[in-house]
Amino acid sequence: MIHQLRLAAKGLALLAAGALAIQPVAAQSVLRDAETEALLHDMADPLIAAAGLDPRNVDIVLINDSSVNAFVAGGQAVYIHSGLINEAANANEVQGVIAHELGHITGGHAISDGGGKAAQNISILSLLLAGAAAAAGGGEAALGVMMAGQQAALGKFLAFTRGQEEAADAAGAQFLASAGVTGKGSIGFFRKLQNLEYRYGYKRDADSEFYSTHPMTADRIATLQEVYEKDPAWDKPLDPAIEARFQRAKAKLFGYLADPADTFRTYPPTDTSIPARYARAYAWHKDGFLEKATTETDALLAQAPLDPYFLELKGQVLLEAGHPREALAPLRRATELTANQPLIATTFGHALIATEDHANFPEAMRVLKAAVARDRENPFAWYQLGMVYAANGDMARAKLASAEQQVLSGQLPAALASAQAAETELPKGTPDWLRSQDIAMEARAAIERSRDRK
Numbered sequence: 001m002i003h004q005l006r007l008a009a010k011g012l013a014l015l016a017a018g019a020l021a022i023q024p025v026a027a028q029s030v031l032r033d034a035e036t037e038a039l040l041h042d043m044a045d046p047l048i049a050a051a052g053l054d055p056r057n058v059d060i061v062l063i064n065d066s067s068v069n070a071f072v073a074g075g076q077a078v079y080i081h082s083g084l085i086n087e088a089a090n091a092n093e094v095q096g097v098i099a100h101e102l103g104h105i106t107g108g109h110a111i112s113d114g115g116g117k118a119a120q121n122i123s124i125l126s127l128l129l130a131g132a133a134a135a136a137g138g139g140e141a142a143l144g145v146m147m148a149g150q151q152a153a154l155g156k157f158l159a160f161t162r163g164q165e166e167a168a169d170a171a172g173a174q175f176l177a178s179a180g181v182t183g184k185g186s187i188g189f190f191r192k193l194q195n196l197e198y199r200y201g202y203k204r205d206a207d208s209e210f211y212s213t214h215p216m217t218a219d220r221i222a223t224l225q226e227v228y229e230k231d232p233a234w235d236k237p238l239d240p241a242i243e244a245r246f247q248r249a250k251a252k253l254f255g256y257l258a259d260p261a262d263t264f265r266t267y268p269p270t271d272t273s274i275p276a277r278y279a280r281a282y283a284w285h286k287d288g289f290l291e292k293a294t295t296e297t298d299a300l301l302a303q304a305p306l307d308p309y310f311l312e313l314k315g316q317v318l319l320e321a322g323h324p325r326e327a328l329a330p331l332r333r334a335t336e337l338t339a340n341q342p343l344i345a346t347t348f349g350h351a352l353i354a355t356e357d358h359a360n361f362p363e364a365m366r367v368l369k370a371a372v373a374r375d376r377e378n379p380f381a382w383y384q385l386g387m388v389y390a391a392n393g394d395m396a397r398a399k400l401a402s403a404e405q406q407v408l409s410g411q412l413p414a415a416l417a418s419a420q421a422a423e424t425e426l427p428k429g430t431p432d433w434l435r436s437q438d439i440a441m442e443a444r445a446a447i448e449r450s451r452d453r454k
Contacts, residue, residue, distance in 0.1 A: 001316035001347060002033040002256045002282075003380065004064060029064035031082060031256075032378075034343040035309040036062060036249045043091055043242060044078070044098045050178035051102045051171075058105075060098070064257065068196065070097045072104045085253055087192060091246035092238050096176065096186025103171030104164065169220055173227045182236045183228030190221045251275030255282030274300065281313060290321045308337040312344050315351065324354035335367060342375035349384050364388050372404075379408040396425035400432055403439045412450070416443040 040060040048055045059077040066083040073079065078101040080094070088094045176183050228234055255263050255278060263283035267276035281296035297314040304310060315331035318324070331348040338344050345367045352364035368385040372378060386401030399422040406415035419440035426433040 001312050001343075002031055002036070002252065003343065004029050004031055031062040031064050031253070032343055033062075033249075033252070034312070034338065034341045035245075036253065037343075039091075039242070039245045039249050040080070040094075043095050043246075044102075046179035046181065047095060047099050047102055047175045050175040051106050053102070053105070058102075066257075068193070070101050072101050076105055078102065078105070082253055082257060085250055088189065088250070090185060090188075090238060091242050092182060092185025093189040093192075094185070094246070095181055096172065096183065096189050099172035099175045099181075099186065100168050101172075102175055103168030106171060107164065107167050165220075169224060170227075173224060173231075176228075177231045177233060180233045180236065182233045182238075183224065183231060184234065187221060187225055187228060190224070194218060194221065247275045248278055251279040252282065255279035256286075258283075260284070260287045272299075274303065278313075281317070285317050285320070290317065293317050293321075306333075306337060308334040308341075308344065311337070312347065316347055319347070319351045319354060324351045327351045328355070328360075340367065340370045340374070342371040342378060342381065345371040346378060346381040346384065349381070349388075353384055353387055358391065361388055361391055365392075376404070377408055379405040382408070396422055397432060400426065400436050400439075403436065403443075407439055407443055412443045412447050416440055416447065419443065 037060070040062070041055065044058070044060050045055040048058045053076065057076050061077055061079045062085070063079050063081050065081040066086075067081055068083045068087045069081045070084055071079050078098055080097070084097065085094065088097075172186065173183060176186065251267065252275075254266065258266070260283035263279050267279040269280070277296045277300050281293050281300070284293035284296060294314070294317060297310060297317060300310040301307070301314065311330040311334035315327040315329075315334060318327035319331070328348075328351055331344070331351050335341070335345050335348045349364045349368040349371065352360040352367070364384070365388045368381055368388065371381045372385060375381070382401045382405035386398045386405065389395070389398035389401055399418045403415050403418035403422060406412075406418060416439075419436045423433060423436040423440065426436060
């Protein structure tokens with residue numbers, strides 16, 4: 001089941017004075033779903049390995065944003081917008097995008113380095129000069145200084161990023177070839193981008209090339225087509241299993257994010273395919289029609305009774321409709337079938353707690369502790385675990401769990417207070433006591449950095 005989390009930024013945005021704003025990651029909504037994350041990693045892992053990176057150390061993060069985009073923001077993480085998944089016709093198109101973004105990672109492309117740093121410095125300087133002119137009473141002079149500074153910054157920054165994009169294109173083509181993945185999806189997606197350019201009135205002229213952060217799409221297609229067609233993998237067929245999983249995940253995401261009316265138009269009742277039923281189950285659930293949502297999930301389970309993600313969906317629908325006891329059986333089975341996948345186990349733990357039956361709390365404690373042991377960056381799991389600790393009277397660990405949840409959610413003053421409170425109550429020298437100190441130091445340092453920026 002898809003969950004949406006508000007997370008603090010892991011990457012920094014370059015803000016060049018108001019006129020130039022590039023924002024790779026701000027405090028955006030991250031979409032977490034066990035099925036989709038497993039699919040994205042299975043699609044990306046051969047490319048990551050081809051890039052000379054360890055798949056265990058590279059994150060593929062899905063962002064709730066309807067625009068057609070993907071990016072990196074320092075570190076080893078590829079961020080993909082939900083709008084890109086919706087626009088992609090098949091899994092291979094998304095693989096082409098991932099390969100390109102991996103080219104940015106291996107190339108060390110970050111907007112705080114190189115030309116990006118120089119552009120930022122020019123913009124800051126222009127603001128300072130403009131402020132001095134305005135203080136002297138020269139309003140028009142201030143505006144002129146700022147505009148001139150922005151033009152210089154923009155030109156330098158865009159030239160820098162175009163060079164990075166060309167390098168990432170070349171690297172992405174190499175990674176696809178090394179992984180034995182066809183580049184047809186990459187070309188197909190570039191053609192989609194070209195159509196978007198035409199749709200929104202972009203035209204090829206001196207100005208449009210100057211103001212584009214990327215090389216012109218037609219040029220990229222021409223260059224890459226020649227490279228890809230020479231590769232032995234060019235005519236390699238798509239993986240049917242990956243493609244089927246992609247169409248499922250795409251429909252699931254659409255049903256979760258789109259207005260239900262749009263979902264029913266895109267996936268009408270006459271369409272009885274698995275992706276269509278998946279999308280409609282989410283739409284009916286969003287509209288509050290439990291019986292119709294259950295009918296769709298039961299139809300899915302009739303085709304695949306042991307599919308853990310169908311079981312997870314049925315359990316989540318029942319749980320969120322106020323029937324936690326009925327949700328336990330499908331969620332418990334989904335948790336078992338996925339060997340305690342952390343996101344699914346968290347939902348199961350939530351359902352156990354929601355029954356308000358203390359006889360279920362020991363099992364909730366077990367599955368939630370297993371969940372956070374494998375995925376510590378899950379604030380909802382920590383919140384639920386804190387509830388179990390509190391119900392058991394273990395307030396010290398309840399406060400520690402709250403501190404974990406709060407620091408992940410960006411509630412830094414609250415995290416600091418909870419960690420300090422936990423530290424005073426936990427036995428000294430234990431792992432939990434040491435962890436409370438770590439969180440307190442982390443929160444305190446983040447608060448100080450925030451103050452310094454202000």
